Amino acid sequence: MLSPAVLLLLAWMAIPLAMTLWYSFHDYQLLMPRGHGFLGFENYAYFLTDPGFLQSLGNTFALVMGVLVITVAAGIGLALLLDQPMYGRGIVRVLIISPFFVMPTVSALVWKNMFMNPVNGLFAWLARVFGTEAIDWLAQVPLLSLTLIVAWGWLPFATLILLTALQSLDSEQKEAAEMDGAGAFARFYHITLPHLARAITVVILIQTIFLLSLFAEIFVTTNGGPGTQSTNLAYLVYSQALLRFDVGSASAGGVVAVVFANILAIFLMRLVGKNLEA
């Protein structure tokens, strides 16, 4: 009963991955139907020395880290808040988690046009109200803008998971600490935070999986630009393959992305594993 699922997943992973590997060592241009000669590591050399590569690696890292820092920090704050007694908590919760269900193309276009547009956007209007210069968000600070857009979409996820973990915290322990005269900060640092550690690592692990292949938000807002200022690894591979039709070097890029993700995955799985044992 297990085998169909395993076989399907194995095929889904192994066949395309093997093909990516094969292409990455061959000369394969979609628009030039000549023979696919063996190139050795030439595609890799081409991809890795592409001036956009190092930047895209840095951008990938910056986007993942930026979104993680914002969502985990703000998520802890929001989760702590939502755990308090308040009127209409259910509605507050529903409002806060809503952005998670908005498809990336919608959220990116709404932010791009209605908020970050330098002329008609709400941010530009706010800037004028406060008497400062309106900035062209996606042109002047593309990476920061993308980080904000993506963080908005993932904040609900972090909040919801941290809140769920928080609610499983034994309240007696907190009360006992309070009786013993532990301050709010001490209680948070010594009781709540360790309790949340596992949920935090899970949030980091899962968000990293999705953030590494961030694509749609870049696709509909900056197209990786200006220049390659907001190109991440996923977008660079896409542009090699489907904009420049260079299958060989795109595949080399794909392999690089897989290796990069695996290194990160091993590191993250260790982190989570450690927390599971604790």
Added chain:
Amino acid sequence: MARALDGRQKLAFTLIGWVLALLIFFPILWTVLTSFKTEGEAIAIPPKFLAFDWTLENYVEVWERTDYLRHFRNSAIISLGSSLIGLCVAVPAAWAMAFSPTRHTRSVLMWMLSTKMLPAVGVLVPIYLLFKRFELLDTRTGLIIVLMLSNLPIMVWMLFTYFKEIPRDILEAARMDGASPAHELLHILAPMALPGIASTLLLNVILAWNESFWTLNLTAAGTGPLTAFIASFSAPEGLFYAKLSAASTLAIAPIVILGWLSQKQLVRGLTFGAVK
């Protein structure tokens, strides 16, 4: 004394909570409001919050001038199709692992999780070429296959965590009482397994509805789901805020509402059962 303090604290938390919630929700609210404005009012400075001539013309326009309905149907077919087919594969697998675990079960599960770590760009080129070769590009069938496969690990994991909670003693008790296997399945297991299966289906429909890597890369105009349809508004000539807002509202409304209903299952499904 303490009660008065508690009351005041509760008011303060309520105030902070509502302000933050409305701030976070504001982009969605603003999109919905803008969808009822004329194009002129949509870019008015200072912005008009509620005092504008409410109109439905954007919805009429999106409905009549674009293929909204076709894209909506594509989204529905692709997300439901991939989730239902996925269930057919995932239920037996999760069932087997939950009820007759072997010493490999744990590693099979971890391996499935690890396939989610494979970045989609790593297989973009071959999938694209295979799709081209087998004429699956720009077809719903192709997207159903790809989305089903990419969500399969999540489905198996999620179902596994639900099935594991079904007490096995009940089965044995039923067998002692002389229940036939068919009776066992229909009257004892199904009622206990269905909630988990339903939650898994719900979460996967949401994930597939919003999936925007494969849907953008493997479709052109015709069979694209709503993600691709909305992306077509990114062209500069498509810069009409009110119409973009109306199309966006129509695209996200069903899934945002579905999402509200599935908050609890969401946590469990997306954390591979690690946080419940």
